[in-house]
Amino acid sequence: MAAYPFYKYQGAGNDFILFDNRTGFFDRNNEALVRQLCDRRFGIGGDGLMLLQSIDGYDFEMVYFNADGGEGSMCGNGGRCIVAFARDMRLIDSEADFLAVDGRHHARIAGDGLVHLKMMDVAKIEQQAGAYVLNTGSPHYVQEINDLAAFPVVAEGQKIRYNDTFRAQGINVNFVQPEGAGYFVRTYERGVEDETLACGTGATAVALAMAYKTGKSGDVQTPIRVAGGHLNIRFHRQGDEFSEVYLVGPAQFVFKGEVAW
Numbered sequence: 437m438a439a440y441p442f443y444k445y446q447g448a449g450n451d452f453i454l455f456d457n458r459t460g461f462f463d464r465n466n467e468a469l470v471r472q473l474c475d476r477r478f479g480i481g482g483d484g485l486m487l488l489q490s491i492d493g494y495d496f497e498m499v500y501f502n503a504d505g506g507e508g509s510m511c512g513n514g515g516r517c518i519v520a521f522a523r524d525m526r527l528i529d530s531e532a533d534f535l536a537v538d539g540r541h542h543a544r545i546a547g548d549g550l551v552h553l554k555m556m557d558v559a560k561i562e563q564q565a566g567a568y569v570l571n572t573g574s575p576h577y578v579q580e581i582n583d584l585a586a587f588p589v590v591a592e593g594q595k596i597r598y599n600d601t602f603r604a605q606g607i608n609v610n611f612v613q614p615e616g617a618g619y620f621v622r623t624y625e626r627g628v629e630d631e632t633l634a635c636g637t638g639a640t641a642v643a644l645a646m647a648y649k650t651g652k653s654g655d656v657q658t659p660i661r662v663a664g665g666h667l668n669i670r671f672h673r674q675g676d677e678f679s680e681v682y683l684v685g686p687a688q689f690v691f692k693g694e695v696a697w
Contacts, residue, residue: 437696442473442480444690445521447513447551449633449664451690453480454521457487457499467505469697474503480695483625483632484511486518488525491535495528498536502627510538510573512636512683516551519543520687538573551687555640558678561648564601568645572681575607576641584613584620589631593624610638612646618659619646633664636683643669644678 440461443454453473455462463469464487473479484502491497498518502508515536522528523545530545542554555572562569567579577596581587593609596602606626613620621642623635643658657670667685671678 439694439696442695443692445517446690447516447687448662448667448685450513451482452514452517453482453485455487458490462487470501471505483628484514486514494535495532496522496534498534504627508627510536510637513634515553516687519551550684553683555681555683558644570641572637572640574637576638577607577609578642578645579611581611581613584611587611589622589624597626608638610642612642620661634662639667640669640683647673
């Protein structure tokens with residue numbers, strides 16, 4: 437048994453365990469270990485776990501695991517946190533180009549500490565029974581709700597995530613309510629199988645889906661409030677094409693320690 441250093445970061449309440457895996461000590465196929473480390477009672481606790489790895493042509497590679505142990509799709513809040521981690525490890529200064537499961541990402545840490553993370557372009561939004569389905573690096577379902585604060589997000593999110601259409605692959609379910617110039621969002625996340633305090637790709641999906649619904653085009657900025665704080669989404673829309681999509685929000689170091697296995 438050996439002890440390994442880990443680092444805990446959070447972005448708008450979405451919390452993650454991070455390992456500097458440039459030496460390759462962490463076995464990415466060990467799903468049981470990931471589940472144990474993410475467990476909030478028997479492990480460190482986190483919505484997910486990330487490995488920072490070396491890869492040619494990029495500052496680093498981001499490998500993301502859901503709390504259930506399986507490798508996940510893109511995580512926007514996790515992406516911002518791993519950029520802050522790379523800065524704190526002196527691997528980058530204030531800008532990064534890294535590889536994630538959905539391709540290349542550029543990010544910049546601004547003077548106020550907020551991380552501006554470029555997300556993938558989106559060219560397809562489907563309408564299903566009054567809701568919207570799209571992929572922003574992870575698949576998302578977006579549905580408007582009245583009185584979102586009192587809405588049973590977990591129970592209703594499970595019904596959609598496990599229905600006949602989405603059961604096999606899974607989908608993240610976002611419930612949204614207009615609020616001021618932006619939106620209040622609550623998300624049921626697959627892989628965590630619970631409501632999380634924030635979801636970066638979910639906030640991005642909401643901003644794009646609501647622009648699609650309301651007909652906004654050109655350069656758009658959309659503030660999003662989540663249970664864990666505030667995010668901002670900016671993008672350019674021309675027709676059905678969404679480009680220059682940026683997820684902007686905090687990424688904060690929480691603590692570090694050692695864990696043995």
